[in-house]
Amino acid sequence: MGKKTSARKKVHRRRIVTLIGMPILLFVSGITLLSLAFFDNLTYAFYITRMFFPEEVTIAKADIAASGTAAIGANPPASQLAFPKYGDEFGKLTVASADITTPVFVGDDATQLLYGAGQYYGSVFPGDIGNTVLAGHTNSVFKTLGEAKIGDIITLDLTYGTYTYEISNIEIKDGTDQSILAQSDEQLLTLYTCxxxxxxxxxxxxxxVTAKLVEGKPLSEIPFVEESN
Incomplete structure (x- = not known):
């Protein structure tokens, strides 16, 4: 008789745990899903609002990020000069004739392009032989790129030096045209947008927009600090 009573109590406890536990589990799962959806929507909303921010806000962000560190384009001591890594903000792009001034990041995924121009990670860094490819959104940092003309000057003020380019070609290409990313035996800079x-x-x-290097120190001559493993 005692065993039957004990078994009934165990079954009863399981039912109580199930009745209480399932709603809690469903509640927690719902909160988690809502949080993820809210984060995605918040990120998208932030991107949309940035379309209407004055360009000075972007530059202010770059200045704040640089405070306490080596100034961009100031050629810091070799003991502090690290090679840019993926995701780093490592410079400022200026196209004066098109009223463009924006931070430059290593990488061109959604995160980098949210804050400025992004360097395609498969392209060379300024100062090396080849094609440095920078992308930017047409509704934010590159919205006035169409005002630039052949012969205009483009400046990259980077953490390891300043590079000056002259625009040599402007063209419209199909969105699937991979020649935009093609490398070169010259030192080129390519800016592109939608x-x-x-x-x-x-x-x-x-x-x-394609530009040729006018002035800038070769990458091989810059004493970057080797990262320790």
Whole structure:
């Protein structure tokens, strides 16, 4: 008789645990899913609002990030000069004729392009022989790129030096055209963004600005600090 009573109590306890535990589990799962959705929406909303921010806000962010560290373009002592890593903000791009001034990041995924121009990670860094490729959104940092003309000057003030380029070519290419990323035996800089500029939705083409190096120290001559393993 005692065994039957004990068994009933165990079954009863299991039912209570199930009745209480399931709602709690469902509640926690719901909160988790809502939090993830809210974070995604918040990130997207932040991106949308940045379209209307004045460009000075972006530059202010770069200045704040640089405070307490080596100034961009100031050629810090070799003991502090580390090679840029993926995700780093490592400079400032200026196209004066198009009223463009924006931070430059290593990498061109959504995170980097949210805050400025991003360097395609498969391209060379300024100062090396080849093609340095920078992307930017047409509704933010590169919205006025169409105002730049052949012969205009582009400046990159980087953590390891300043590089000056002269625009040599401007063209519109298909969005699937991989020649935008093609390397070269010259020191080139390529800026590209979506086109048409006022298009809403997935743009079919890319607006591509190519410039040749005028002045800048070779990357091989810069004494970067070797990272310890």
């Amino acid at each position: 086109y048409p500029f006022d298009y809403i939705g997935n743009t079919p083409d890319r607006y591509v």
